[in-house]
Amino acid sequence: MVQRLIALLRRPFSRRGSRKPFWERPVPEEDPIVNSSLAVPMAVSSLLLMVTLIWAFYDEGWGLRPWRAHQDEFVERYSTFLRGLKPRQASQEEEIKASEGYQHLLRQQQEAEADVTPRLAEITAEEGAVDARLGAIEKTFATARSEIQATIYLIETTSGSARKGYEEDREELEQRRYEIVLPGEDAPQELSYVELEDMFNSLKEQQGKVRARKAAVLQRPSRVRREMQTYVANRMEGLTAGQVQGLINSLDDFEYGIHQIHNGDMGLVDRCETCHLGVTAPVTIRAADMGGMELFASHPRKELLDVHDTEVYGCSPCHNGNGIGTVSTDTGHGRYKHWLWPLYPPENMEAGCLRCHGDAARLDLAPVLSAGREQFRWRGCWGCHPRQGFDQERLALLVNQKDVATLEGEKEAVRLLIERTVARADEAETNEEANRLYAEADSLTLRVADLDTRAERERQRGRQLLEEVKTPGPNLKEVRVKLRRDWLPGWIENPHTFRPTTKMPRFRLEEDQAQAISAFIWQSGVNGDLEEQAQGDPEQGKVLFETRGCMSCHAIGEGDEAVGGTFAANLSRVGDKVNYDYLVRWINNPRKRTLPYCPTLKRDITPEDYAAAGKPFVFDLQNNECPICGGTLQVQNPTVMPNLRLSMEESRDIATYLKSRAPGAEYAAAAWLEDSELAPKGRAMVRHFGCAGCHEIATLEEEGKIGTDLTEEGSKPLERLDFALLTQTAKREGWYNHKGFFERKLENPAVYDEGKIKEPLERLRMPDFGLDTEEITQLTTYLLGSVTPEDRVPERYHYRPRDQRSHIQEGWDIILKYNCMGCHQVAPGQQPLVKSLPLYQQEDWREQLPPPLVGEGARVDPNWLTRFLKNPALDEDRPHRNGVRPYLQIRMPTFTLSDGEVEKLVRFFGALAQQPLPYLPKKLEPLSQRELTMARQLFTHPAAPCLRCHATGDLQHDRNATAPSFELVSERLQPDWTRRWMVHPEIIQPGTSMPSGLFQREENRWIFALADLPIMKDYEKDHADLVLRYMFQFTRQEQRRLRGR
């Protein structure tokens, strides 16, 4: 057989190659089955089997465990990095140790140790002696004790004769003598068990006493040593050299294998750290430190890990991906066909936050996501798309209206029942029967009263909600009074030509559609008389526009030259579209409507209606009862633009200025707007395109939303997203996923109509917002994060604070809704837009900036803040000024917030400053007569600068004041904050013009620093406190007194 094999191998290939195929070969003369050998095929296939087996082992050990190589590499690179880090940290540590503070501590420590050395030696010797004696008897005693206790247990658990035997054993054991040799004694002693026990106990007691003495002696040195450690740790950036060495040592025992986080409660198994080995490392590792390996870098935003313990939350609940997968990068990251939660791309990483923080209006640590949500809110995406957490006011209002109707119905039913009961009582045959029925009617009357109360409460809430409802777009009922007629069609066709930055999107309208819509909008507008206004002074108007705060929200100037906020419309060309008279009215009070709207009757109430009811045609927040049905009227324009409390003259100036800015364009006459035949079609189109989602439009005030619900859009099955004819392209180009769908849709909302043959009304309706790439990423992140709440993380892990933190969440909604951050700094690190305006770059104007509101909750009394927010002028008689800072040109406007909103804002500021609830005003000690005299002197002393800036309520004096009035102190401020402010204004508000260093520290009190007052000489108490107490009882009389001086 071997020979045959050799022969086979020897046969040249050429001959083998020329052989015929097996089915054409001649039949051999010998039996091929008997004579042929299977050795070669057998050998080859056995070899293959071996190779396969080895392959299988390799695959099992390494092929399916690519992380093994990573771990090897990590250990190598990490230890190199740590070794490089150690000397740096060590030298830093050396530096700190060389510092005066540390040396001081070191001296203290040496001193303390030297102090205790002799005493310590004495105690240690004593301790040694006791320990030695204890050691000598401990073993004998322990043995004896266990034997006796075991016997006792036997006695306890047996009975009869066996028990007798054990009792004898016990007696015998107690009689036994134990031989012990105490140290320093030659002769052994013989002791009974009881004696032994006594000796042991007394020695133990001695030992305890000695140890306590030792600890007392060592107390001071060890305290100083701890202080030294803390001193170093607090000043070190990163770890100390010792800690780094600890890390290097720990690498010797590096655990090769799968590193897993398991949270059974969440069903979480995350093995990400098997490869991403440096993520939670105690040192900051950059990719460059590890030879450019991004894989081994530590988490780039450690502040996130500080609040999300990785041992609890793992990685995948935030980042997505397949936490269990370790076979390859793609499996671990979930980037394969059937995994529902692929890793978020880096630019959308923050989408994961929304899984648990679904209700948050703003997340400080997730700027992109927060911006996405703000885009969604500000652009009014929720006008068409239902989304949990948006349009809550309108939804609540609908529920409220139903509730009121139900209660009213119930009341009516009870009233009828009363009438019937009384009627039955009147006809009753017996007196008892009649009395019983009357009593019943009486009790029913009580129910009516109860229902009345409830209905009234609901109505009150309804009135608030009516004030809170704001629409993204303006009220279109005003078009006839507000706009130039011929301007309208061009705007509807493409708003971006007139105003490129407008948030009104472009609808892809056919010409006839645009015409019909324009005509309907024009004809549905209400008619009203506008007061005729004289022209103002444009120069003055420009100054007012720039200084009153308009530009915190509005920009002016076209294209790159635009200056001002983007929150509201760019007003460069507003003069081309509006009537001057209307503009004046709007600037004076943007909430003023031409006609009030009755939500019950679902129509606007005209002067004729008022006349018919015999009432004057007056409607505002105080007179908001419907003359026909008695329900509450919508008396405001649903705009967030506040009332700046400008005088009529100022309003005219600004309006004239805006008019003068407009280029004065002419528009083609569009008489057909009055064609009533177009209106029905226009109304259908307006409904079709969902215009009423953002605008108030006559007859369509209660239209539903036309868009798809986006609450859980991010976890919608991919198959439900209609890529239409682009499906195959998307699959091939690799964007057949949620991100790809959202991005392309946002970039070009008609993209999925591409190539489709559709009737105009069947086409995709989403309009074009002209979003830039950054905004698309923000919105995509927000949509990707909008997932089913229970998806992957159980609800109990979601962020639902029940404490003050929930007030912060509620408050942000309102802060963003009214753009408070246009003028004020609300959160640390955030800059108000107004600060970036050119005007406020000038030195003189910097003091004219609105106050920052960081820490506002600690600064002011919440009750006062409530009053202030309701009316920032603080004085009904003098509305055209700021209540607190009359010296500022910029004006804190009146937002006409509802009571609920005011409450939320007050709670928000309180929560941000971590103020305890409920608010308890602090009582200050009243001033004694002597203290009063001192305080007055101090206050009015020429060296004290208080009165140089602060107003006092004295008109003469206040003309030059540049700081809030002392008159407000007691009701406005909180004493604790005020004290801190007087002492350290620079720390509370860097850059403030309030001078620091008014007081200086002396021992445990602050004393007035700027002058030495003789009267203060033997005053022992805190000077700052004195001034504080004086300020908090500062009254009008006192002020008059001061003036008298």
Add this chain to the structure above:
Amino acid sequence: MDWYQLWEIVSLPDNIPIVAMIVLVPFFTWYAFRQAFATDRLIVQLEADPKAARGHYRKIEPFRKGWQQKLHVWPYLLRVELLATVIVTVILMVWSITLNAPLEAPANPNLTMNPSKAPWYFLGLQEMLVYFDPWIAGVLMPTLIIIGLMAIPYIDKNPLGNGYYTFRQRKFAILAFCFGFLVLWSVMIVIGTFIRGPGWMWFWPGATWDHHRLVFETNRDLHELLGITQQPFVAIVGAVAIGLYLAVFGVLLHKLILSTEFNRKIYARMTLIQYILLQSLLLIMVALPVKIILRLVFRIKNVWVTPWFNV
């Protein structure tokens, strides 16, 4: 020609057995027939030479003097089987190392995958659902296939062809099998894999599986073609049509069975029950291609519509 789509179907781990089947089934069919024809030639020789036939156990053609007349199982059969075992083990191991189990997303009751396909070995049955009522295609037919396969030894009256390849001696059985397995079963699996795309629509190989594709395809029942709408008549017309099919094809099959001298001999040995069983099974098998043609060519959905079942 959409090569990407074709590659996507061919490379799907689920479809590996079917791709292999396309190659292996024709090969082994050809190989078996080659062997059978060789034996047939030997049979002709031996029939002419009864003396040689007497001691001739191995059916090998052309027969050589030096070849043994008998071979033992050990080692001649078992060693080949061992070799085959090793090779198959190698193939299975390589397969399991290189291709993972094709797992999919967690089941979502609100979302049916499209196309929604059975495991490859059931794709033929799934394809049958297009042509028949689910009860017939999903329950009746599979049961009959199993029962039919079990019944073969009891209705097979042909004693020849045991232990060697032959076509000559078992023409009828082999042709019936080839029709039932190769033409019906295998081809339907291939159709189910390669041809049926989203919406279970017919996509020629190389066409893009477009989820948005629309086709105009209206199926009618036979009675609608004839303009009959009233129920008892509808059922009666269907019953008549089915009866006609049974009669016509029964006669044709009978003719086919009796077409050769040899078959007539076998037929003579059969009892009535055996013959009826054979006829029933064959008629049902033939019904499948008939229905496929009716459905695909004439767009007829049901032939026999009754309130209880449709055929």
